[in-house]
Amino acid sequence: MSRLPLAGVSIIDFCWVGAGSYMTKLLADMGADVVKVESTRSLDSLRLAPPFKDGVRSVNRSGYFADRNSSKRSITVNMKDPRGVEIVRALIAEADIVANNFRPGTMEKLGVGYDQLVALNPGLIYIGMSMNGDEGPDRMMLGYGITMAALTGFLGLSGYPDREPTGTGTNYPDHVPNPCHGAFAVMAALRHKRRTGEGQKIDMAQTEPMLALMPTPVMDFQVNGRVATRQGNRDAAKAPHGVYPTTGDDRWIAISVGTDGQWRALTRILGADSLDRPEWRALQNRLKNCAAIDRAIATHTLQRDGYELMDALQAASVTAGVVQNAADLIDRDPQMRHRDHWRYLLHAEMGNSIYNGPPFRFASGPVGPRLAAPLLGEHTREILEVRLGKSPEEIDVLIAQEVLI
The missing domain is CATH 3.40.50.10540 (Crotonobetainyl-coa:carnitine coa-transferase; domain 1)
Incomplete structure (x- = not known):
């Protein structure tokens, strides 16, 4: 050694x-x-x-x-x-x-x-x-x-x-x-x-x-006088950006969509025609309708296995990750095992x-x-x-x- x-x-x-x-x-x-x-x-x-x-x-x-x-x-x-x-x-x-x-x-x-x-x-x-x-x-x-x-x-x-x-x-x-x-x-x-x-x-x-x-909220206050507030899982530049339920007891998946192409891939993989609304196809419109979009996505993810959905989304270049518990991290996470x-x-x-x-x-x-x-x-x-x-x-x-x- x-x-x-x-x-x-x-x-x-x-x-x-x-x-x-x-x-x-x-x-x-x-x-x-x-x-x-x-x-x-x-x-x-x-x-x-x-x-x-x-x-x-x-x-x-x-x-x-x-x-x-x-x-x-x-x-x-x-x-x-x-x-x-x-x-x-x-x-x-x-x-x-x-x-x-x-x-x-x-x-x-x-x-x-x-x-x-x-x-x-x-x-x-x-x-x-x-x-x-x-x-x-x-x-x-x-x-x-x-x-x-x-x-x-x-x-x-x-x-x-x-x-x-x-x-x-x-x-x-x-x-x-x-x-x-x-x-x-x-x-x-x-x-x-x-x-x-x-x-x-x-x-x-x-x-x-x-x-x-926390450089952004600190500098935003010093320069612009704006006080940062809690945003939950939201992101000012991405929509949808949240954590959604999947099959199983207290099982969840995090999904982050930053481009219109990723949005199209997400709707296709979820098989959710109801998400493919003309007014939601552009990021700026999705940012204005986050709550409604989150509710709609959750109805579809709830029917899917989290790991299967994560793999499908990642393969389509959509940022996604199962919310893992301790047992998942130790026994199931391939990246942890690889490293x-x-x-x-x-x-x-x-x-x-x-x-x-x-x-x-x-x-x-x-x-x-x-x-x-x-x-x-x-x-x-x-x-x-x-x-x-x-x-x-x-x-x-x-x-x-x-x-x-």
Whole structure:
């Protein structure tokens, strides 16, 4: 196997829950040695988040935690004991990157803030991912993915115009914009360090990548004073553009028509003469009659199998996709299978478990989850013996004195 892109890069990971943990997962899956600093007295709350393997609640059986922490190693350290802090500082002295997503000031209270570490390791890359960044009047606000989605206006754009905002059904900031922006910033800092030898501090406010996702409504307000509103599934340049029922229990298909040629193909495939009205043949007229068109399409799609209809529409160059559930994505999606997206790894407590692969590939060789998520403190002895040269007897004493806990 070829050398992984980040092989040899060492990361000390203080991140909890979503975006930070997913960012370091991306780096770990590309070969970085990520050591997750934990404690039995202050658990990453994601370890207690369902679903649990076989429904058995345990700090080592959360599928949510596992998927966010593949390819990592875990140590348990009491950061309230000065000896625990010194152990972590000794690991950081030889590391390339320190990552956290705490509120500003938390790392400093633990004794591992950037200014406390840069003299110890001048080439250190230090990334903090708080909600609003380290500076400004709102720096101390505590926020999670759903909070950031609301604060930035993202939730306000999700849903139907005549109803309350619906959101996206998940903490979207934790899964896409923030971990990806954080990983990109770290990669840029690694490149800079390789060229100059210089480390740097990265202060990434997680609200900023969210705003970068919405350039059109932001610029439309700044330039024209227009406030964007919820549009449901509608699109200003496409009609029909929606989600329609198909045969089966709660089964749906998304269809998007951007040209008059696609409209003709859709009406032909649906066998719907009732849709082929002269007043609907032009896009501008369809945009004015979206509601009526949606109702008419739904009466025809309801009689069709979603996958069969999707294949027929795609073959005719009409954008369409079945709305898939988890079982569909894992068992039926040919693209996921082709790209080897789902990986199965042997977990020490959960057994053979499924993990997400990365949404990208490298020509130089495969990347992705290499190791199952760690048990809580699974690698404490290994890391202290190999990295810090501590003897088994010394480690036994530190465990007995609750320094490693």
